[in-house]
Amino acid sequence: MAKRTSLKNSTCPVARSMELIGDCWTMMIIRDAMLGARRFGEFQKSLGLAKNILAARLKALVEDGILKLEPAADGSAYQDYVLTAKGQAVHPIMVALRQWGEDYAFKPGEPTTIMIDRKNGKQIKKLELHAADGRLLGYGDTTIVPSTA
Amino acid sequence: MAKRTSLKNSTCPVARSMELIGDCWTMMIIRDAMLGARRFGEFQKSLGLAKNILAARLKALVEDGILKLEPAADGSAYQDYVLTAKGQAVHPIMVALRQWGEDYAFKPGEPTTIMIDRKNGKQIKKLELHAADGRLLGYGDTTIVPSTA
């Protein structure tokens, strides 16, 4: 048996997140949804992936409560895939992935895209990690412990 | 041909990031490295994955400059896998994945792990997205445009 190992029951939240959204196409679908894509055809055209793969990913995303189906906004009999609150909450992950990619996956001068503030068109700030008291934290300033809740 | 589609040349930084680290095991390896794992055997024991898969992932991570090999810290003739600056920079992504997982992938009361500030043991703040002028931004306050650099 070569079933893809499941991390669904890991006690590590990172593992559970990766289990749900740690797939290239899944993340690209969420990205496109955040940029306004709603219809099966829109996702397919934008991503250029096989329709069976797209159908499987969309189905899983709906089952996991990240997308939901609702009547099409254009009044047709089709349905729209829209992000739930859980799906919208992926936004910081998307930003983190984007900022890392900008910094480490492009050569200087290579064409890319940037995230801007809708209000004024200016580029957003880098994500920062802060302690409970507001101190800026870097790599090495944190560690992981079992929850005692 | 059913070659896994490559997003290596996408102009979207999210796509490039996912291409490099958007794999369950890859992210788990980086997570363990951040928690101090250094040796092949440590990763294998901690993750419980097949050795050939681990070897392939580690090799790719080294090729991509996320991990590097260096002489073992214990003085033996073996080698340690340690995070490069590029690898350490994945930290905010890890935090974002962790926080989303905590909020949306656990039932109340389920055992989990939490990230704390090393200095005082207190739980860290939620990641926040800020505009250039410091305003707090939420989902919907941002958009993507081609870089004009």
Next chain:
DNA sequence: GACACATGGTTGCTTTTTGAAACCATATTG
């Protein structure tokens, strides 16, 4: 230095998943 055992892989084989293309049912348009 000879031996057993640990470490860090590689190889071979089976099961799953991916992906391309063909097909199909329902909606919409002319």
Next chain:
DNA sequence: CAATATGGTTTCAAAAAGCAACCATGTGTC
């Protein structure tokens, strides 16, 4: 009501995941 767009499902080949067996080198023991 025929043609076409939409949103899939089915079929089949290729690639990757996963397990187990094997193997080379390093280390500890006598």
